[in-house]
Amino acid sequence: MSRKKTIDRVDLYTATEELILEEGYSSFHFKALAERLGVARSTIYNYYDKKEELITDYMIHLLARSVERIDDTAHDPEPVKGLIRLWSRYAHIHQMLQIMPYIDQEASDKVKENVRRMFQLFMEMKEKIGVILTTGEEATKIRQDVSLSTRIGFIMATVQIPIQGMTEEEWVDEVYTILRDGLYTKPTDTR
Amino acid sequence: MSRKKTIDRVDLYTATEELILEEGYSSFHFKALAERLGVARSTIYNYYDKKEELITDYMIHLLARSVERIDDTAHDPEPVKGLIRLWSRYAHIHQMLQIMPYIDQEASDKVKENVRRMFQLFMEMKEKIGVILTTGEEATKIRQDVSLSTRIGFIMATVQIPIQGMTEEEWVDEVYTILRDGLYTKPTDTR
Amino acid sequence: MSRKKTIDRVDLYTATEELILEEGYSSFHFKALAERLGVARSTIYNYYDKKEELITDYMIHLLARSVERIDDTAHDPEPVKGLIRLWSRYAHIHQMLQIMPYIDQEASDKVKENVRRMFQLFMEMKEKIGVILTTGEEATKIRQDVSLSTRIGFIMATVQIPIQGMTEEEWVDEVYTILRDGLYTKPTDTR
Amino acid sequence: MSRKKTIDRVDLYTATEELILEEGYSSFHFKALAERLGVARSTIYNYYDKKEELITDYMIHLLARSVERIDDTAHDPEPVKGLIRLWSRYAHIHQMLQIMPYIDQEASDKVKENVRRMFQLFMEMKEKIGVILTTGEEATKIRQDVSLSTRIGFIMATVQIPIQGMTEEEWVDEVYTILRDGLYTKPTDTR
DNA sequence: CATGAATGAGGCTTCATTCAT
DNA sequence: GATGAATGAAGCCTCATTCAT
Numbered sequence: 001m002s003r004k005k006t007i008d009r010v011d012l013y014t015a016t017e018e019l020i021l022e023e024g025y026s027s028f029h030f031k032a033l034a035e036r037l038g039v040a041r042s043t044i045y046n047y048y049d050k051k052e053e054l055i056t057d058y059m060i061h062l063l064a065r066s067v068e069r070i071d072d073t074a075h076d077p078e079p080v081k082g083l084i085r086l087w088s089r090y091a092h093i094h095q096m097l098q099i100m101p102y103i104d105q106e107a108s109d110k111v112k113e114n115v116r117r118m119f120q121l122f123m124e125m126k127e128k129i130g131v132i133l134t135t136g137e138e139a140t141k142i143r144q145d146v147s148l149s150t151r152i153g154f155i156m157a158t159v160q161i162p163i164q165g166m167t168e169e170e171w172v173d174e175v176y177t178i179l180r181d182g183l184y185t186k187p188t189d190t191r
Numbered sequence: 192m193s194r195k196k197t198i199d200r201v202d203l204y205t206a207t208e209e210l211i212l213e214e215g216y217s218s219f220h221f222k223a224l225a226e227r228l229g230v231a232r233s234t235i236y237n238y239y240d241k242k243e244e245l246i247t248d249y250m251i252h253l254l255a256r257s258v259e260r261i262d263d264t265a266h267d268p269e270p271v272k273g274l275i276r277l278w279s280r281y282a283h284i285h286q287m288l289q290i291m292p293y294i295d296q297e298a299s300d301k302v303k304e305n306v307r308r309m310f311q312l313f314m315e316m317k318e319k320i321g322v323i324l325t326t327g328e329e330a331t332k333i334r335q336d337v338s339l340s341t342r343i344g345f346i347m348a349t350v351q352i353p354i355q356g357m358t359e360e361e362w363v364d365e366v367y368t369i370l371r372d373g374l375y376t377k378p379t380d381t382r
Numbered sequence: 383m384s385r386k387k388t389i390d391r392v393d394l395y396t397a398t399e400e401l402i403l404e405e406g407y408s409s410f411h412f413k414a415l416a417e418r419l420g421v422a423r424s425t426i427y428n429y430y431d432k433k434e435e436l437i438t439d440y441m442i443h444l445l446a447r448s449v450e451r452i453d454d455t456a457h458d459p460e461p462v463k464g465l466i467r468l469w470s471r472y473a474h475i476h477q478m479l480q481i482m483p484y485i486d487q488e489a490s491d492k493v494k495e496n497v498r499r500m501f502q503l504f505m506e507m508k509e510k511i512g513v514i515l516t517t518g519e520e521a522t523k524i525r526q527d528v529s530l531s532t533r534i535g536f537i538m539a540t541v542q543i544p545i546q547g548m549t550e551e552e553w554v555d556e557v558y559t560i561l562r563d564g565l566y567t568k569p570t571d572t573r
Numbered sequence: 574m575s576r577k578k579t580i581d582r583v584d585l586y587t588a589t590e591e592l593i594l595e596e597g598y599s600s601f602h603f604k605a606l607a608e609r610l611g612v613a614r615s616t617i618y619n620y621y622d623k624k625e626e627l628i629t630d631y632m633i634h635l636l637a638r639s640v641e642r643i644d645d646t647a648h649d650p651e652p653v654k655g656l657i658r659l660w661s662r663y664a665h666i667h668q669m670l671q672i673m674p675y676i677d678q679e680a681s682d683k684v685k686e687n688v689r690r691m692f693q694l695f696m697e698m699k700e701k702i703g704v705i706l707t708t709g710e711e712a713t714k715i716r717q718d719v720s721l722s723t724r725i726g727f728i729m730a731t732v733q734i735p736i737q738g739m740t741e742e743e744w745v746d747e748v749y750t751i752l753r754d755g756l757y758t759k760p761t762d763t764r
Numbered sequence: 765c766a767t768g769a770a771t772g773a774g775g776c777t778t779c780a781t782t783c784a785t
Numbered sequence: 786g787a788t789g790a791a792t793g794a795a796g797c798c799t800c801a802t803t804c805a806t
Contacts, residue, residue: 181334
């Protein structure tokens with residue numbers, strides 16, 4: 001039919017993520033993206049009208065995928081540990097979400113719509129975590145005397161903890177240990 | 192009142208913080224700053240050659256002040272709770288630090304120097320927290336079987352947990368409760 | 383129905399006119415035209431290399447048709463009124479001619495040739511009007527003490543007069559009345 | 574106080590008009606304007622944020638001035654002739670107004686406001702002409718049996734009539750003659 | 765022919781920054 | 786010091802146009 005494509009969505013997404021993680025969001029322009037992809041800048045405009053549309057499309061894709069994975073952790077013998085492990089693997093999502101405030105949401109209607117969708121997915125994610133914390137067998141072991149939002153927030157905040165020279169699994173173990181038993185030694189242990 | 196035609200550092204810092212917290216770092220230009228201060232844009236250049244110098248100067252000032260406060264928490268009957276409380280109060284520091292990756296560190300030598308200093312202060316902060324966690328009376332109650340960096344990271348991560356419709360003190364209580372005892376009910380409690 | 387994937391000249395002309403009258407000449411691009419026609423932009427290039435060629439071709443077609451109609455008015459019992467009526471009907475020609483100055487005549491040789499042809503047709507039109515004004519029975523009633531070009535210009539200028547809430551025929555009557563007898567009441571009438 | 578200005582409003586207006594009359598509105602960019610003024614393109618942005626704002630400001634200025642002049646013609650012994658003469662002198666206004674449909678009114682709020690203002694001035698102009706045609710001594714000589722809007726439209730349309738190798742005053746005479754007495758010789762004259 | 769893909773040219777804008785007063 | 790003026794660099798964006806299939 002026509003000329004072969006040199007860029008496809010996947011390439012775009014990959015280059016977008018690389019560019020942002022390596023250079024920061026402030027370096028994310030179609031100019032830089034085009035250089036990385038080896039195409040003319042205007043070529044990218046045939047795919048996306050605004051950089052904000054590209055980046056939010058990508059973030060939705062990323063977020064959607066990780067929301068799906070949460071379901072898997074629900075069947076883990078230790079679901080909360082599963083979540084932590086999921087976090088460690090999708091750490092870059094967190095970094096990507098961090099740039100949200102820098103995205104010009106007024107750039108276009110599509111961007112606004114995308115941001116709305118991301119917010120939705122984010123809610124969904126929290127809800128799924130909430131379900132794990134309040135229903136099912138695991139929930140019987142989890143304290144219910146602290147507001148759900150704080151419990152969810154706590155789990156999500158752990159993504160911020162630096163890995164600092166240990167393996168992924170070591171990090172998961174350590175974080176899970178504190179999250180489960182607390183920072184303090186147990187009074188019962190001292191008996 | 193008529194606009195002040197002279198600026199002082201405090202005004203600069205105040206305007207800088209306000210601008211960034213209200214509009215985001217991407218809106219932080221000398222242009223916007225000048226408008227907010229009611230002076231000509233070029234006037235700011237009499238004080239700062241680069242916006243990066245201004246912002247890092249300000250962040251150092253902010254960071255230095257909060258590092259000082261950590262010492263106070265050490266004398267708290269519950270030092271870790273004190274840290275949490277400090278966090279909730281200095282939440283905007285966290286927001287400010289978040290923009291670090293967006294600062295062009297190559298802007299000038301002074302900027303580089305400032306960033307170095309900030310890193311130092313950050314280390315200092317962690318160290319002070321480390322001291323609280325490993326020495327003194329409180330330390331005897333804190334688990335030492337998890338790497339210090341993870342413990343510190345955990346405490347610092349709590350700043351991310353949303354407050355969501357509770358008072359500051361309620362939030363502090365909830366967060367401290369989980370941090371201290373863990374997310375799970377204690378086996379001993381079920382006995 | 384599915385979009386036609388083949389274009390013919392008539393469609394091109396229709397879409398061209400619609401696009402220009404609805405959106406203005408500044409919105410006349412092959413991009414917009416292609417969208418309206420439901421074909422790929424590059425397809426249009428199989429017919430026209432330049433948008434200027436298309437538009438001038440179309441204008442020639444339009445102009446030629448209206449020049450033909452002038453002959454009909456010559457046999458009207460009131461030829462000048464016939465011209466006015468012709469005007470009211472072909473008002474969009476006037477709009478189309480208005481965009482002439484915005485056409486880049488240097489776009490191609492064909493464009494230059496087309497513009498030349500349009501000028502010719504325009505001359506022809508004026509000439510035909512001139513003939514009506516200077517020969518034949520009607521001419522005996524028309525004042526010859528004013529330069530022909532001004533007389534012709536006067537008639538052609540009437541196309542600019544707004545219709546403003548009357549019927550076409552009312553407008554024709556009013557305009558013709560003034561054109562024939564003048565704006566002033568006649569001294570003879572007051573006698 | 575500060576550096577001497579190299580461009581002022583008048584220069585801007587002059588260059589704007591020249592550029593448009595010589596090259597057409599399609600060539601009216603800040604780039605071209607800057608070249609003509611011998612300044613950097615960005616310099617113009619210190620005066621006007623959008624080319625549409627500049628051009629509409631200029632057109633308002635132009636229109637306002639010519640509206641004022643209408644009052645003068647009212648005291649002319651032959652007010653309608655005065656209007657015609659005014660037209661011939663301000664012919665370029667007409668050309669400028671012709672470009673109105675090409676101005677992107679959505680460019681900014683200021684543009685929208687300006688366009689509103691122009692419309693207002695235009696109405697005012699018509700009204701003033703209407704007053705001349707319907708009140709005062711002159712009005713007694715003017716036919717009132719044709720709608721006012723057509724009479725006004727007629728006068729305004731005369732600006733379109735080409736001058737074609739005569740002096741301004743000759744043109745004014747010819748146009749006024751036809752406008753006053755009509756295109757046809759009077760029946761009384763043939764008696 | 766029709767088309768999807770790629771591109772270059774050109775215009776738009778925003779700021780940081782310098783400079784003369 | 787404070788300021789208004791001017792500017793360059795850099796990013797944004799839209800099309801016309803070419804080309805291979």
